[in-house]
Amino acid sequence: MNTSPIHHATNGVDAHLAPDLLVRMHELMLQTRLLEERLITMIRQGDGYFWIGGPGEEAFNVPLGLLVNKGEGLSHDYLHLHYRSSGTLLALGAEPIDSLRQMKSVKTDPYSGGRNFVGHYSARKWNVVPISSPIEVQFSMAPGTAIAQKRAGGRGITIVQGGDAGTAEGDFATCLIWASRPGNELPLLMIVTNNSYGISTTYGTQHGEPRISDRGKAFGIKTATIDGNDPEVSYRELQKAMEYVRTERRPFLLEAHVSRLYGHSSSSGANFVEDEVDGLARFEARLVERRILSRATLDDMRTRMTAELLAAYQKVREEAPPDPSSIWDHVFATKNVNDGGAR
Amino acid sequence: MNTSPIHHATNGVDAHLAPDLLVRMHELMLQTRLLEERLITMIRQGDGYFWIGGPGEEAFNVPLGLLVNKGEGLSHDYLHLHYRSSGTLLALGAEPIDSLRQMKSVKTDPYSGGRNFVGHYSARKWNVVPISSPIEVQFSMAPGTAIAQKRAGGRGITIVQGGDAGTAEGDFATCLIWASRPGNELPLLMIVTNNSYGISTTYGTQHGEPRISDRGKAFGIKTATIDGNDPEVSYRELQKAMEYVRTERRPFLLEAHVSRLYGHSSSSGANFVEDEVDGLARFEARLVERRILSRATLDDMRTRMTAELLAAYQKVREEAPPDPSSIWDHVFATKNVNDGGAR
Amino acid sequence: MATMVQAIRMALHVGEERLGVTDILGEDVGPPLGGVFTATQGLRTAWNTPLDERGIIGAAMGLALAGQRPIAEIQFCDYVYNTIDLLKLAGGMCWSSNGDFNCPMVMMTPVGSGIHGSLYHSHSFDATATHLPGWKIVMPATPRDAYGLMLSAIVDPNPVMFLAPKALMRVKSLPGEEIPGEPGDDKQLAKMIDAPLGDRSAWRPSWPDTPDLFIPFGEAKIVRAGETVTVVTYGRMVMECAKAADELRAEGITAEVIDLRSLHPVDWATIKKSVQKTNRVLYVNEETEVTNFGEHLIRRTVDELFYELHAPPRLLAGAFVPYVGLAPSLESASVPQRAGIVQAIRELAKHRP
Amino acid sequence: MATMVQAIRMALHVGEERLGVTDILGEDVGPPLGGVFTATQGLRTAWNTPLDERGIIGAAMGLALAGQRPIAEIQFCDYVYNTIDLLKLAGGMCWSSNGDFNCPMVMMTPVGSGIHGSLYHSHSFDATATHLPGWKIVMPATPRDAYGLMLSAIVDPNPVMFLAPKALMRVKSLPGEEIPGEPGDDKQLAKMIDAPLGDRSAWRPSWPDTPDLFIPFGEAKIVRAGETVTVVTYGRMVMECAKAADELRAEGITAEVIDLRSLHPVDWATIKKSVQKTNRVLYVNEETEVTNFGEHLIRRTVDELFYELHAPPRLLAGAFVPYVGLAPSLESASVPQRAGIVQAIRELAKHRP
Ligand SMILES: Cc1ncc(C[n+]2csc(CCOP(=O)(O)OP(=O)(O)O)c2C)c(N)n1
Ligand SMILES: Cc1ncc(C[n+]2csc(CCOP(=O)(O)OP(=O)(O)O)c2C)c(N)n1
């Protein structure tokens, strides 16, 4: 594998990513952060009941979203995400206002019609399967889309992502087993975003495995553990891993160390945590240092996006709640919508 | 670890086990085999509805039973076994007739009162917790007895055993995680008796891990893969592993390759399989070659034990079925019996 | 005449040839065994999975989300209980995404007692299953119904549970209840579609040409017409109730026996009409009796038919003990038996308000 | 006055100090958090587990088999559904071994809606739970009952489920319903046993001296005496039903509200006596309504009291949809509300046979 041209092309430690890509990544990272901060403000103001999200994971999740081969159907990538994936969704092209809608539980929430917590996306047009609250179940489902893609051939892959604590659930092991069946190895990128916490419980008190990614080794699964707080590292390592999965049609287990910048959720206060690495701030400093963006530009961007989010919030505040009788909608499907995509 | 005196004492590849131990192991192995064959005969004659058992695993399970520190309570070993453990139970001192009783579903069945399938033991006096049919659940329960033993100190350990296919269940991963929590490593010997089959499905078609024991490595768990068809190897390796677990109070994952000499169960015909290694026959040939036992003695033993089992069968055939109203017994316990042992 | 297990196999064949079934997955469902009851022998899309029920249900869900048509087998329903969270997710997929995704999969699993299955091959699943919103649930009592309900399950855009009474797997169709297209001669059918004993690597089935026969969900079947008492049941108990009805005919008691065939949706109209005629109703199933689907039906009965009842509606179900024991004395004390059904119908018939 | 969560904490303290509790295990139950509802703050034997519900239940079973007294918390009952197979094993341990082993463990978990919990923090578990033989099941509606039922759960030799209505966690005891020994002043109690915000590493609770108070299982409590209609409920719905009864008093309708407190065993005698007096009965709970424990109680009602009913027995329960939605408009359309209870009681009261 290591001799494939793709790996060479991205392997050079000094090879910087193109400036316009860096700018694009930064823009999405900033947008993600401001969106999450707006959501936190909303919950503080009583415009929602619960907040959970991904501030601290932008440096990993934005590159992930940019690298996804997005679209509907088997030739595009399937995404089995969890509740910290706003960066990925914005990078795919999601509208920030729609997250405000889900936070406010209004009828126009395109992800769940006012039913689910914020950050619980579903976007069939991009193969983003419904995000659910139970930890790690996505790792039991992901082999299914990957099996379909293995059979279909092509370059579409399945991406599944979860936290570090969740790897203690049997579903994580299920995914390792199912991804590596001899002769049926799956085009499946397994991602663990390791923030060293499950709510209040630190990784080190519950896990004897120094690297979660090592769990892939017994199965012959390729692995890596990376600094997910660095968007350039994330981008390059994700690109490598994805290219391997796309072309070899075999699994890869990627562990990314990330931060949890506002604690677990609104239940734990959603206050900024000083002693965690802020990947966005670090990246901005680097962009300024490399003269790719100026401080003034950064300030302008922040002001503009903040205003946009405020305007969006004011709009959402006026939107209607779902009708009570809508609880009866979609208990059953009347037709199969999943195979409507161009395959 | 490797420098501990115990390991040296048992490590020498040439150090034969004492002849009386070999004779004792052989006797129990033969008894186990004949018991299983008697049970198969019973099912053929309509004296039972289902047979499952351990012919082919005697060379591993008998040494295991002999090495157990048997008794009730935390200072003795807890056993979380599965349905192929007759060799272990006979080595602990179980009466063969009691297995016939469970096969015949009579009231006198001491393991379940005529309720459960044969081979589903429960023996509180030896810390053998109830064996149940669902695959691998014992791996989720075993950490519990081991936690109690870790706290109690002493040399008592927990032993959990299951098949190869069952390691695909999340419970196996649960056991790895719970056994290796930093600072709370458990005195837990995890055993996989790998016969390369789950019913009709071969290991190689479903499992990408060349050695199941390798799954322990990411967790810093000590591991070994051994030839479980050789009772001398089994004895020595079990002794080493157990001594490590007893003294270090840390987990060990032992994979033993064994045979499945009469197929999966009566559902698959329970016919002798010619192309698997017969550990008992191989061991007998070795004992004869080393002049520890003669062919004539072996023949006599076989004749005597066969007669004993026939007599036991004739006795059991006359025993009464459980009363219909006994279904209401033991739905609830009226007192706690588990803490009655001397602790 | 086809047995139920042959009927299921033929339906699965039709499914994979004509109705888009892409995967029949489960433990031992592929070659060489083709299922512990032989239900999946010779099927093109059947493959063996790891021994991991969560993986099986999860993979089927993923396949369904990816536009495939999976049929997931749980080898015995006794082993489905570590997947209830996933079943809930599957049943709630369409609702939780507000219609963005649906989850068209079939979960098939053998249920019930009657084969001396002891603690872990005797479970029923209908109480737990009917409490899961978003699932359609069927349970055939004849080979023909198994065939037709399976075809309907395959084309449904929702998750469908196909509960197969294991004691009926080898029971044959009755005359007049054939599967269209099945060969009249049992031996011939067996030769065509049952894998031979021994080495099967070269064997290929030769499938009879059985047409589509979609038995709609929510249509019960009146198995015995009667005037005195309504008996509502499903699965293995259908035959027992029918025979109980036959026995009672000599006493002048005519029981109307209704085979629900599907539990969600349930054919309430047929139950209602019958109870309005007989004014007495007995519900029979094998499940343990506390928080039992029959109790749901009793609730509906008293909600809508209270003043038309000439006797309290009754449930005959499994004893509320942890398991069905292996000894026949235990099994028959735990699960409704013919004599008990006869007795219950007789009591209802004789009951004077 | 103690809140329910404080009452649970005090009971657990008594458990570990006097009744042999060895382990209080679960996700985030140990320091620093002491439970997502603070139920396990400051407890000596509370420790954090990996994020693995199967491991939690399994470890508790192993601990119980090894003579320990574990209390296993599932953080929300919404996350218990991948362990039903283990719960079945625990409930069947004594039966399957014919009395050789028992399994004395407590499984505690928050249940129900009412905190804007959305899809996965609003589940009820009583339907699934009551279908599991071998378990005792309790569900308190007041702090004092939580205290007394927990103590009884701890000393029981069987597996006991302690279902805590999450919406009531912060509700305080009413006068006359204090826990014996609790300080009269809320602030004082909070200072003694609630962990401070911020760094808690040096904090130690100071426990009030609360005596043993074993509330026996199977004894319901009459929360409102009445003559017109019997209302049988538990958990969060007790308060709603009591307030509904209070509202209706002005109309001359007196509802007798019964808080079951334990579901297995259930206090049938109290229900029966009340229904024999009122001749009308409403069952209320939050669970989705198909195959619901209230339907079991309706079955018992028609089995034993059919001819004493002046109206069909009714169930008011959760809508049979996959989840409770987050928007208040959705939640109130899914779960019984006060107005609906009032209406149902009124209808029963006015019903003329
Ligand atoms: C099955 C399950 N158990 C418990 C919870 C409650 N819970 C929500 S988030 C969380 C911690 C998750 O930690 P981790 O997997 O590391 O992800 P992170 O939140 O740190 O990104 C827990 C225990 C849940 N949602 N699902
Ligand atoms: C949870 C569960 N799923 C399925 C079964 C049915 N079953 C019984 S034995 C078996 C195969 C077990 O294989 P393995 O773990 O390798 O043990 P072996 O029988 O080979 O010793 C299966 C699938 C079961 N008992 N439990």
Ligand SMILES: [Mg+2]
């Ligand atoms: Mg984490």
Ligand SMILES: [Mg+2]
């Ligand atoms: Mg095996």
